[in-house]
Amino acid sequence: MGILPQLILNSIIAGAIYTLVALSFNLIYSTTKFFNLAHGVMAAIGGYAVFYFSKTLGLDIHIAIVLGVILTGFVGFGVDKFIYLQLRKRKASNMVLLVASLGVMTALQAIIAILFSSRFKTLSGNIDTQKIFTILGGVITQTQLVILLSAVLIMAGFVIFLYKTQFGKTVRAISDDEEVARIIGINTNKIIGYIFFIGSAVTGFTGILIGFDVGIEPTMGLSLLLKGVIASIVGGVGNIYGGVLGAFLLGFVENFGIWKISGEWKDAIAFALLIVFLIFRPRGIMNK
Amino acid sequence: MEYLIHLAILFVIYATLGVSLNLVVGYTGLLSVTHAAFYGIGAYTTAIFLTKSGVGFFSSLVSGIVIVVVISxxxxxxxxxxxxxxxxxxxxxFNAIIFAVFLNWQNLTNGSLGVPGISRPELFGINFANNFNFLILALIFFVLVYFASRFIVNSSFGRVLKAIREDETAIAVFGYKTLSFKLVVFIISAAMAAVAGSLFASYITFIDPSSFQLTESMFILAIIILGGLGNLRGSILGALFLILLPEILRFVGFSSDIDAQMRQVVYGIILILLMLYRPQGLIGEYKL
Structure with missing residues (x-):
């Protein structure tokens, strides 16, 4: 057996985290059609907000998490309202929005570093007291179980939200064609604002989970976002199940890829997977 | 005075990077964010040749260019x-993959520890260990790159590049093989970045992978967007501004850790404001 069960567990946990980022990225990308580089920073904002509420202010951890998620949602909403919406009104191209989001990412990341220093921090109180479960010779922590469970619940939430509610229908209408959606009387900018709130809140929550599992640092967002992007492209942009499939595929490829070599190759392996897919199956696994 | 020369050398190196990247992004309209990879390959080739074998600076520079041409x-x-x-x-x-190679090809690049003790060039009895002499050397290379770029953009080749930027389908209909035009300009631009890398390695005399991350590519992109896309003088202006920016902030008197982050905040905000109010940059001729 050896290391194999642990590798499988690690892949599944990575897959769960990528699922959350891929779903939220996908939601924003499919409605706005621009590559929002600042999306990853929301994970850092969520993580640091919980750090502030629980460790500096001493609030109960559950309240801190709820506040952190809401705060992150509002940051995403605000960024859309004050920057992206203004650009959309000016009919800016997607590339302009991409560069603006690069600016947002750089500035927010640095503000976090000024407020909390750029040192690595962890949200969990004491690693040793965490419950550890053994499954088939592999080890999984309580936090990691929560991550798995959250991924499943949030995915179910997305499916219900997008396919069973009136609001979800509106969102899908905008994804199909924003122009037409506006013509039939949908206030697209308002809906996109909500989408930013939801997407950012989910990513903020992901950042909090990562904070309990490994830890947080101001620059954690970019590589996380790129993993989410790779997962959603590999799975098929705009397809919920595709995003999940892509996320787990990426988790497995990454973790098995570093079986025999150094862990620092992970990012390179992830991008290699992306490039292979973009060349041979650019529409992703699930899309027709 | 010594410090001014140091700034001037950095400015010349970044101006070289900016001018060369502008050929691809500003003139051909391809948003490339991998310039630091070619810059890094140039730097590492020089570093490794100068520390591990007896060849001189200029042979290492030429080898760097050859390697970059093949890879690009x-x-x-x-x-x-x-x-x-x-x-x-x-x-x-690609930037992430090349970065992983720098970081993990231990025998060759010495991993995250970097390559120390790179020597300064010596030619025709002039010793470039003197910073002023080195500035002249860097300037000579910059002038070569600048005039080569100017020649390219003013030639009929350059006019096709601009046509590709404006409407690739239209120019393809006229029988131009746009793919080879894009490929050639990409290679030329990468080779120029390799020159900048060689100069950087032998100037700083120590390099490590952190200088060639994705964020460095984004910084070079910010230089040319600030100065203006599709204008070579704009890239010089952009490099001047972003190299001097930290010096301006120095007068405000933050502590050194916050100072570095403040710079990032300012540069993020500059990108956002540019996209909102002047997407063509200071003196640019092309909007993204």
């Missing part, structure tokens, strides 16, 4: 399949 050819062929967001994303990927 391969990268360019893959990139030729993509447009817009996906083009940018794949260039992110």
């Amino acid at each position: 050819f391969l990268v360019g062929v893959v990139l030729s399949k993509f447009k817009g967001d996906y083009y940018a994303l794949v260039t992110f990927g």
Whole structure:
């Protein structure tokens, strides 16, 4: 057996985290059609907000998490309202929005570093007291179980939200064609604002989970976002199940890829997977 | 005075990077975010040749260019399949992969410890260990790169590049093989970045992978967007501004840790404001 069960567990946990980022990225990308580089920073904002509420202010951890998620949602909403919406009104191209989001990412990341220093921090109180479960010779922590469970619940939430509610229908209408959606009387900018709130809140929550599992640092967002992007492209942009499939595929490829070599190759392996897919199956696994 | 010369050398190196990247982004309209990878390959080739073998600076420079030409050819062929967001994303990927190679090819690059003790060039009895002499050397290379770039953009080749930027389908209909035009300009631009890398390595005399991350590519992109796309003088202006910016902030008197972050905040905000109010940059001729 050896290391194999642990590798499988690690892949599944990575897959769960990528699922959350891929779903939220996908939601924003499919409605706005621009590559929002600042999306990853929301994970850092969520993580640091919980750090502030629980460790500096001493609030109960559950309240801190709820506040952190809401705060992150509002940051995403605000960024859309004050920057992206203004650009959309000016009919800016997607590339302009991409560069603006690069600016947002750089500035927010640095503000976090000024407020909390750029040192690595962890949200969990004491690693040793965490419950550890053994499954088939592999080890999984309580936090990691929560991550798995959250991924499943949030995915179910997305499916219900997008396919069973009136609001979800509106969102899908905008994804199909924003122009037409506006013509039939949908206030697209308002809906996109909500989408930013939801997407950012989910990513903020992901950042909090990562904070309990490994830890947080101001620059954690970019590589996380790129993993989410790779997962959603590999799975098929705009397809919920595709995003999940892509996320787990990426988790497995990454973790098995570093079986025999150094862990620092992970990012390179992830991008290699992306490039292979973009060349041979650019529409992703699930899309027709 | 010594410090001014240091700033001047950095400025010249970044101006070289900016001018060369402008050929691809500003004149051809391809949002490439992988310039630091070619810059790094140039730097590492010089570093490794100068520390591990007896060859001189100029042979190492030429070898760097040759290696970069080969690699950028391969990268360019893959990139030729993509447009817009996906083009940018794949260039992110190449930067991440090359960075992982710098970090993990221990025997050759010494991993994260970097390569120390790179010597300064000596030629015709002039010793470039003197910083002023080195500035002249860097300037000579910059002038060569600048005039080569100017020649390219004013030639009929350059006019085709601009036509590709404005409407690739239209120019393809006229029988121009746009793919090879894009590939050639990509290779030329990468080779120029390799020159900047060689100069950087032998000037700083120590390099490590952290200088060639994705964020460095984004910094070079910020230089040319600030100065203005499709204008070579704009890239010089952009480099001047972003190299001097930290010096201006120095007068405000933050502590050194906050100072570095403050710079990032300012540079993020500059990008956002530019996109909102002046997407063509200071003196640019092309809007993204």
